[in-house]
Every structure is written in structure tokens, then in C-alpha cells.
Amino acid sequence: MKLASYKDGSRDGQLVVVSRDLGTAHYATGIATRLQQVLDDWNFLSPQLEDLSHALNHGKARHAFAFDPRQCMAPLPRAYQWADGSAYINHVELVRKARGAEMPESFYTDPLMYQGASDDLLGACDDIVCPSEEFGIDFESEVAVITGDVATGTSADEALEGIRLLLLANDVSLRQLIPAELAKGFGFFQSKPATAFSPVAATPDELGGAWQGGRVHLKLESVWNGKRVGLTDAGPEMTFHFGQLIAHIAKTRRVRAGSIVGSGTVSNKDWARGYSCIAEKRAIETIESGAPKTDFMKFGDTIRIEMKGEDGMSVFGAIEQKVAPLAR
Amino acid sequence: MKLASYKDGSRDGQLVVVSRDLGTAHYATGIATRLQQVLDDWNFLSPQLEDLSHALNHGKARHAFAFDPRQCMAPLPRAYQWADGSAYINHVELVRKARGAEMPESFYTDPLMYQGASDDLLGACDDIVCPSEEFGIDFESEVAVITGDVATGTSADEALEGIRLLLLANDVSLRQLIPAELAKGFGFFQSKPATAFSPVAATPDELGGAWQGGRVHLKLESVWNGKRVGLTDAGPEMTFHFGQLIAHIAKTRRVRAGSIVGSGTVSNKDWARGYSCIAEKRAIETIESGAPKTDFMKFGDTIRIEMKGEDGMSVFGAIEQKVAPLAR
Numbered sequence: 002m003k004l005a006s007y008k009d010g011s012r013d014g015q016l017v018v019v020s021r022d023l024g025t026a027h028y029a030t031g032i033a034t035r036l037q038q039v040l041d042d043w044n045f046l047s048p049q050l051e052d053l054s055h056a057l058n059h060g061k062a063r064h065a066f067a068f069d070p071r072q073c074m075a076p077l078p079r080a081y082q083w084a085d086g087s088a089y090i091n092h093v094e095l096v097r098k099a100r101g102a103e104m105p106e107s108f109y110t111d112p113l114m115y116q117g118a119s120d121d122l123l124g125a126c127d128d129i130v131c132p133s134e135e136f137g138i139d140f141e142s143e144v145a146v147i148t149g150d151v152a153t154g155t156s157a158d159e160a161l162e163g164i165r166l167l168l169l170a171n172d173v174s175l176r177q178l179i180p181a182e183l184a185k186g187f188g189f190f191q192s193k194p195a196t197a198f199s200p201v202a203a204t205p206d207e208l209g210g211a212w213q214g215g216r217v218h219l220k221l222e223s224v225w226n227g228k229r230v231g232l233t234d235a236g237p238e239m240t241f242h243f244g245q246l247i248a249h250i251a252k253t254r255r256v257r258a259g260s261i262v263g264s265g266t267v268s269n270k271d272w273a274r275g276y277s278c279i280a281e282k283r284a285i286e287t288i289e290s291g292a293p294k295t296d297f298m299k300f301g302d303t304i305r306i307e308m309k310g311e312d313g314m315s316v317f318g319a320i321e322q323k324v325a326p327l328a329r
Numbered sequence: 330m331k332l333a334s335y336k337d338g339s340r341d342g343q344l345v346v347v348s349r350d351l352g353t354a355h356y357a358t359g360i361a362t363r364l365q366q367v368l369d370d371w372n373f374l375s376p377q378l379e380d381l382s383h384a385l386n387h388g389k390a391r392h393a394f395a396f397d398p399r400q401c402m403a404p405l406p407r408a409y410q411w412a413d414g415s416a417y418i419n420h421v422e423l424v425r426k427a428r429g430a431e432m433p434e435s436f437y438t439d440p441l442m443y444q445g446a447s448d449d450l451l452g453a454c455d456d457i458v459c460p461s462e463e464f465g466i467d468f469e470s471e472v473a474v475i476t477g478d479v480a481t482g483t484s485a486d487e488a489l490e491g492i493r494l495l496l497l498a499n500d501v502s503l504r505q506l507i508p509a510e511l512a513k514g515f516g517f518f519q520s521k522p523a524t525a526f527s528p529v530a531a532t533p534d535e536l537g538g539a540w541q542g543g544r545v546h547l548k549l550e551s552v553w554n555g556k557r558v559g560l561t562d563a564g565p566e567m568t569f570h571f572g573q574l575i576a577h578i579a580k581t582r583r584v585r586a587g588s589i590v591g592s593g594t595v596s597n598k599d600w601a602r603g604y605s606c607i608a609e610k611r612a613i614e615t616i617e618s619g620a621p622k623t624d625f626m627k628f629g630d631t632i633r634i635e636m637k638g639e640d641g642m643s644v645f646g647a648i649e650q651k652v653a654p655l656a657r
Contacts, residue, residue, distance in 0.1 A: 012369055012585075041340055079585060081407045081448035087515075105513075115515040116444040118578075120409035120585035132482055132581065153655055154460055175581060185433075187443040188516015190412075194582040250446075253460065253503060254522040257407060257448040258340075327481055 002047075002054035003201045003317075004029075004166065006036055006074045008124070013037065014074040018050055019201050020057045023318050026068040027057050036076055036202070040258040043149055043165060047204075070200035070318045075122035076168055077147065077259060083119035083196060084250055085143070085172055085263035086112050090240040092268035092281060099284035112241040112249045115188050117172070119261065123197035125318060128325040129173055129298075131194065137177030138298040138324055142223045142277035142306045143170040144235050145263040146243050147202060151256035160247035161215050163256070167208065169199035169221070169317050170263050171306055176280055176297055198261075199306075200318035211311055215242030219316070221267045223277050224305040225298075230282070231275035233267045235308070298324045330375075330382035331529045331645075332357075332494065334364055334402045336452070341365065342402040346378055347529050348385045351646050354396040355385050364405055364530075368586040371477050371493060375532075398528035398646045403450035404496055405475065405587060411447035411524060412578055413471070413500055413591035414440050418568040420596035420609060427612035440569040440577045443516050445500070447589065451525035453646060456653040457501055457626075459522065465505030466626040466652055470551045470605035470634045471498040472563050473591040474571050475530060479584035488575035489543050491584070495536065497527035497549070497645050498591050499634055504608055504625055524591075527634075528646035539639055543570030547644070549595045551605050552633040553626075558610070559603035561595045563636070626652045 003021065006014030007028075016029040016036050032049045033039045039046045056062040087093050090109060097104055123129075131138050144167065151163040178192040205212045211219045218236030222229060241249075243262060250256050267277045276282045283293035298304070307319040331349065334342030335356075344357040344364050360377045361367045367374045384390040415421050418437060425432055451457075459466050472495065479491040506520040533540045539547045546564030550557060569577075571590060578584050595605045604610045611621035626632070635647040 079409045081409065082446055084446070084518075107509075107513075111513075113513055113515055114518055116446055116518060118410055118412070118444055118582065119447075120588050121583045130481070136581065153458070154657070178581070181435075183514055185435075185439075185441055186511055186516075187415075187441055188514075190442050190444060191577070191581045249519070253464065253506070253519045254446065255449050260448050329482070 002051050003203045003207060004036060004050070004076060005201045006076055006078055007072050008074055012078060014078050018053045018057055019068050021207065023068055023201065023315060025057060025065040027053060027062045027065050029053065037259050040147065040149060040165060071126045073126070073200040074124040075198040076166070076202035077261065078122055080119040080122060080259055080261050081257060082260035083117040083122070084114055084260065085117050085265060086114045086241060086246045087265035088112060088239050088241040088246060089265055089268040091238060091270050092266045095268070095281055095284040099287040109240070112246055114246065114249055117193055117196060121195045123195050125197060125200040125320045127197060127322065129197070129322050130325050130327050131175070132327045134299055135177060136175035139174045139176050139279045140223065140225070140298070140304040140306070141172040141174055141266045142221050142231065143172055143263045143265060143267060144217050144221065145170040145198070145261055148247060148256055148260045148262060149258045151247055151251050153251055153253065153255050155248055155251045157244040157248040160251065161244035163247060164205060164243060166202040167205060167212070167217065168202040169306055169308060169320055171197040171304065171320050171322065172263060173197065174280070197320055197322055199320055203316060208316065209311060215244040219308050219310060221277060222307050223275070226302055229275070231277045233269050233274050233277050235264070235267045238269050239264060300324050300326050330379050331531045331535060332364060332378070332404060333529045334404055334406055335400050336402055340407060342406050346381045346385055347396050349535065351396055351529065351643060353385060353393040355381060355390045355393050357381065365587050368475065368477060368493060399454045401454070401528040402452040403526040404494070404530035405589065406450055408447040408450060408587055408589050409585055410588035411445040411450070412442055412588065413445050413593060414442045414569060414574045415593035416440060416567050416569040416574060417593055417596040419566060419598050420594045423596070423609055423612040427615040437568070440574055442574065442577055445521055445524060449523045451523045453525060453528040453648045455525060455650065457525070457650050458653050458655050459503070460655045462627055463505060464503035467502045467504050467607045468551065468553070468626070468632040468634070469500040469502055469594045470549050470559065471500055471591045471593060471595060472545050472549065473498040473526070473589055476575060476584055476588045476590060477586045479575055479579050481579055481581065481583050483576055483579045485570070485572040485576040488579065489572035491575060492533060492571060494530040495533060495540070495545065496530040497634055497636060497648055499525040499632065499648050499650065500591060501525065502608070525648055525650055527648055531644060536644065537639060543572040547636050547638065549605060549634065549636050551603070554630055557603070559605045561597050561602050561605050563592070563595045566597050567592060628652050628654050
């Protein structure tokens with residue numbers, strides 16, 4: 002089934018079930034009003050939502066309406082955790098190579114993850130609001146999962162059982178703030194403003210055979226200012242699968258229901274497939290010609306991120322954002 | 330007023346108002362059931378809670394009962410944000426000096442903060458559960474605030490207006506995991522397990538004149554295995570006040586209601602006042618004699634963290650935790 006949170010003026014939105022083809026939706030009223038509620042009590046509530054989803058997909062839901070992704074908040078408009086990985090090691094290799102940094106051997110066996118802010122997550126069509134273009138505004142097209150409860154010490158394979166929903170993320174980064182921030186030693190902070198998510202979150206079964214071994218074997222399209230800049234494969238080159246990422250978090254603590262875990266920028270060794278973030282394009286330019294040529298995003302720029310299923314249909318709907326200045 | 334979240338088998342607990350002397354409590358039923366609800370709608374709900382608090386303090390609340398801190402979850406048992414600072418620059422100086430690292434000039438003007446996990450926050454008397462003693466288990470006695478909504482670009486002074494509640498935190502750290510983790514460059518992750526909070530969160534007016542300039546001018550006591558190891562002053566040496574910490578977060582994004590912001594380990598230049606984390610004691614030993622002598626915490630160890638008001642009474646109740654192995 003596919004779920005979304007419709008804007009209703011509240012902080013958490015109103016839970017809706019969305020049809021497989023993203024054509025229609027139905028309020029989940031009577032079952033649950035907010036997605037977090039469902040994650041808190043998944044075994045009891047999700048079968049009821051599945052029934053509604055089944056009726057909706059067969060045109061039998063009584064109060065269905067046309068689904069409009071512009072009415073969507075993030076599936077979880079605020080979450081108790083947003084932890085993001087760098088699971089596509091090619092991305093890390095490229096960025097480090099461009100700045101002449103060694104690739105530590107441990108990076109191939111131990112996932113790189115950072116703790117992100119989750120108090121303010123953006124809907125798929127919300128503006129990327131930024132105080133200054135000078136911050137180096139970049140998109141990062143990613144795949145993400147939402148988990149149930151996962152116990153401390155859970156293995157990577159077991160952790161896969163904790164995955165409830167899949168979705169897409171635009172982990173917006175402010176590249177010009179990153180070097181100074183990472184030099185301070187405590188990781189990203191101001192350089193990671195609010196992250197945006199796809200209109201819809203889908204249960205793994207919606208992906209059919211494309212969901213395999215904790216990886217999504219589908220292509221992720223990134224369109225910047227109307228031009229396709231990336232069609233990267235999210236599957237085979239994901240060095241650490243989602244179970245491994247979740248197990249990495251759970252090594253020293255519990256992971257609680259409603260935690261969102263990201264893959265990091267989807268990246269492939271074959272440069273012909275393009276890029277899922279501008280930093281990578283600039284890294285390639287630096288490696289090839291000694292300096293980056295492509296600028297970061299400007300006010301008014303647009304970014305569209307989408308993933309098509311094996312049937313050619315959009316799985317999660319598209320993230321479609323515009324960069325905007327902060328209104329003062 | 331003082332607020333707490335009582336254990337009731339739910340994920341968020343049941344909101345109670347606690348009397349000023351921490352002697353009695355009263356369910357907030359009829360006003361709000363969860364603390365996050367109050368933070369979401371502060372201007373409407375907090376006056377009603379203030380009325381109840383007033384009645385309780387005057388022995389006129391009809392269904393008051395004896396307050397038991399062991400029944401407390403964290404005031405916010407799960408939060409949408411936990412961002413922790415290193416606002417006592419003396420702590421940073423000590424730790425860096427012990428490992429022969431320079432103190433960057435920017436550290437005196439630009440707060441050092443990290444994004445912590447907030448999906449699983451511990452009650453004041455919950456065990457510190459850890460898979461291994463070898464991880465180097467340490468306490469960190471801190472002051473923290475819970476905010477309302479704060480807009481992007483808010484100044485440090487304005488940000489003070491966004492502070493709703495004050496409380497204490499034990500930001501447990503796994504010291505032996507930190508060097509390798511920070512070397513990866515993305516900040517703390519596995520080295521910061523679940524943080525614990527005081528039984529009670531209090532509105533700033535409860536501190537009287539001790540709450541001044543965004544700092545808490547009171548002493549923070551840390552008692553490790555029954556021995557007082559620290560009685561540090563949380564006031565004058567807080568290099569960055571809470572408004573500055575919140576403004577630091579808000580530089581590139583909104584801060585949403587229910588965000589918890591920590592001060593970092595409370596630390597004073599006068600070593601005679603003791604320490605608020607073992608790492609600092611070990612740093613002093615290293616500076617004095619070339620090597621640390623004090624071990625980190627072992628299973629069975631206890632830590633008690635408390636702050637007394639100008640009237641000598643406990644302001645937030647005590648954090649009293651035991652270190653325990655992970656049950657397999």
C-alpha cells in the first residue's frame with residue numbers, strides 16, 4: 002500500500018491511502034489520522050489500511066478523490082529520527098578523490114552515517130528556502146526507509162524485518178558550509194537544512210522483485226531545471242544495504258518506530274548515468290580538468306526526483322522543489 | 330510550573346503537573362495528555378496547566394498524589410530534535426589540551442554543536458544499558474532547554490523567547506568509540522547512545538533570578554558511585570548562552586516546537602569544583618601526569634545528577650541511573 006500525509010493546517014497532516022497508480026486517494030479516517038500512529042501500532046493498524054488500499058485500487062473505496070502531490074507534507078512531517086548513510090561508496094570515493102583525500106580501508110566495511118535533524122521535514126513540493134545562494138545549495142537524491150522498533154544489537158538481516166515503508170528523499174546540503182563545519186569535528190549541522198521527501202511512502206511489497214536484499218533495484222531520476230542530469234541505479238552499487246544501515250544505528254541503542262534511514266546520494270561507477278547531486282558532478286570535473294565548472298543551485302532553480310517501477314509507473318510520486326530566498 | 334511524563338505503558342507517557350517542592354503531582358487530564366501536545370499549542374494550554382500548578386502548590390488540587398521520580402519517563406520520552414552544544418569552552422580546552430590538539434580561534438565565537446538521536450530518550454531512573462564495558466561508558470551532566478517554534482535566522486536574543494522549559498540531561502557517551510567515529514568525519518553516531526533527562530522540566534520562572542542572560546546560575550552536582558565528583562557552576566562560564574545555541578541551529582532552518590537543546594558538559598576553570606564527566610577528569614590527569622588514571626563506568630556503577638535552587642531545594646529532581654549490561 003501507499004500512504005501520504007495531506008496538508009490540513011496541523012503539524013502532522015492527515016493520513017491518506019493512495020492508489021497504486023497515484024491517481025486517487027482516500028482519507029484513513031476511522032483507522033488512523035497520522036502516519037506516526039500507524040508506525041506505533043503497525044500490526045494492528047496496517048491490515049486495516051491494507052483493506053482500504055485494496056478497495057481503493059479496485060475503484061471500490063466510497064469517498065476516493067483525485068490525488069494531488071502538491072497537497073502532501075512529508076509522509077512524516079516531523080520524525081523522531083532521521084539518520085542518513087553514505088551507502089553508495091562510489092560517491093564517497095569521488096568526493097574524496099576530487100579533494101585528494103585518501104579512502105580509509107574501513108569505509109568499505111563500516112557504514113558512514115550522520116544524524117540529521119528531523120523536527121521539520123518538507124513536503125515533496127515545498128520550496129527549498131535558504132537565506133543565501135552563497136551557501137552552495139545542492140540537492141541529494143536518495144532512497145530511504147521508515148522503520149518500526151528495532152532492538153539494540155539487531156543483526157543486519159534481522160533489521161530488514163524492521164522496515165515498514167520506503168520513500169525518496171532530497172537531502173538538501175549547503176556545500177559551502179560543509180568544509181568549515183566538518184573541520185570542527187562534530188559532523189554536519191548548519192550545512193544540512195530541512196530534508197524533503199516524496200509525496201508517498203510505500204510498503205516494500207509495492208516494489209515487487211525490485212526490492213531485494215535490502216536494496217531497491219530501480220533507477221532514480223534527477224531533473225535539474227528541466228534537464229535530466231542523472232538516471233542512476235539504486236540497486237547493485239549500494240555497498241551497504243538498508244539492514245546494514247539500521248544495524249549500524251542499533252549497535253549501541255534501540256531504534257524506535259518512525260525512524261527514517263537514508264541511503265545517501267545514489268551513485269554509480271559509470272559516469273554516463275549522470276549524477277544525483279551537484280557535488281559529484283563537480284568532483285568529476287575536478288578529477289578531469291583540475292577545477293569544478295558547474296555552479297550550485299540558484300534561487301528559482303528547480304529539482305525533480307522520481308523513481309519508476311518495473312511497470313514504468315512512478316512508485317513514490319515525484320519530489321518537485323524550487324529554491325527560494327528566505328522571506329524577511 | 331513543573332511538568333513530568335509518567336510511565337503508563339504508552340510511548341509518550343502521561344503528562345503530570347508536579348508541585349514546586351516535588352512532593353506531589355496531579356494528572357493534567359482534561360488539559361493535555363502528552364507534553365508534546367502542550368509544546369505544539371503552548372499559548373492555549375500552558376495557562377491552564379499554570380492554574381493547575383497554582384492549585385497544586387497551594388494544596389488545593391483535588392486528586393493530588395505523592396510524586397515518584399521513578400515513575401518518570403523523560404519529560405519528552407521521544408522528541409523531534411535533540412541538539413547538543415559544547416557551550417562550556419573550558420571542557421573543550423581541557424579535552425583538546427590532553428590530546429595535544431590546538432584550540433581553533435573560531436571555537437570562542439562559533440558554538441560547537443552536534444545533532445543527537447531523539448527517538449529514544451531515557452527517564453531519570455532508567456538504566457544505562459550498554460552492550461559492553463569496553464565502549465568506555467561515561468556520564469555527561471548538562472543543562473538543557475525545550476523550545477517552541479523558532480524561525481530561520483532568529484537572533485540569539487530573540488531565540489531566548491523560544492525557550493519553554495528547562496531540565497537536566499545525562500548525555501551518556503561511549504568514549505572508546507569516539508576517536509574512530511570522529512575520524513570518519515561525520516560526527517558522533519554510535520558513540521552517543523540514549524540520553525537521559527531529569528524527572529521534571531520547569532518553566533524558566535521557577536528558577537527565579539538564577540535564570541539570567543540565557544544561563545542557569547546554579548550549581549550542578551554529579552555523584553558517581555555515591556561520591557560527589559563535581560559541583561560545577563552552570564552560570565558564568567557558559568561561553569555560549571542558550572539563545573546563542575538555538576540561533577546557531579536556526580541559521581539555516583526552522584527549529585520546531587519540542588526541540589531539546591543541551592549545554593554540553595558543565596565545566597569550570599577551577600578544577601577544585603570537580604567534574605561533570607569522567608573524560609574531563611582523565612584529561613586533567615593526562616595534563617598533570619601524562620596519562621589518565623580514572624577508569625570509565627562499569628556495570629553496576631551509579632550516577633546521580635541534581636541541581637539545587639537558590640532556596641536549596643531540588644529544581645528538576647535527580648537523574649539517578651545504574652549502568653547495566655544488555656540482556657540477550
